[in-house]
Amino acid sequence: MTDSPLDQQHVPTDHDVAAEVATGAGLVLLGLRADRSDLDGSALKDAGDRAAQDHIARMLARRRPHDAVLSEEGAEDPRRRSAARVWIVDPLDGTREFSERPRDDWAVHVALWESGRLVAGAVALPARDLTYRMDRPAALPARPDGPVRLAVSRSRPPSFVVEIARRLGAVTVPMGSAGVKAMAVLDGTVDAYVHAGGQYEWDSAAPVAVATGHGLAPTRVDGSPLEYNRDDPWLPDLVVARPEVLGVVREALDRLL
């Protein structure tokens, strides 16, 4: 029996939408960076934030018109407090690195929160031509012997994380963007990403969705669950660790807190 034309139509899942929207915004950002050589520094950051936000808002309105959106660059959407489905978006994470051509450590984050949990998400790393998806996990590469490798902010490494690294005898690996750091755990570049001292829900939602899809169990630094779509989107700390180091990282965090 052959499928009817309707059966053959591909109905995009929420995962597909997250990946399509994040990848598409990444292409817009790459184009902007290539075409607008007249822009630099804060002008390029602002243009990037705006172009990616416009693309994402337009695509989500087209693909998922009934859902609310919480975006770093968007106006507060009053529907989001009562909505069952909210897209949590950072149109350009690692804005500073985006503005420093030719750095590639910047990302686009698109996640979907539904009734209390993250159910879809994608992190695009446009300058590396990669999009990580919650629903397409790859096995983590084997961990090499040696000290724990911790991803930290290259521009403002939190003193809390520097102290954790000292106590663990860890090597710190500086890079921009929360999404890039979380994906560096998945691609085996580092063993863990620990952050404290300030961040918002959009900085971690999509990276946490993707890391969860890859079998990891991200938490707050005190081990409590990460909660999204709260009234105040301030969500200042995060731990994403591969299983082999989670125990020692947790122990160091518990001692310091």
Ligand SMILES: Nc1ncnc2c1ncn2[C@@H]1O[C@H](COP(=O)(O)O)[C@@H](OP(=O)(O)O)[C@H]1O
């Ligand atoms: N102390 C802090 N307060 C607020 N946001 C912070 C922060 N430290 C890091 N972030 C945000 O987390 C993201 C990753 O930062 P970093 O590259 O330093 O690790 C950046 O997002 P944006 O680039 O979207 O602003 C940055 O603004």
Ligand SMILES: [Mg+2]
């Ligand atoms: Mg961000």
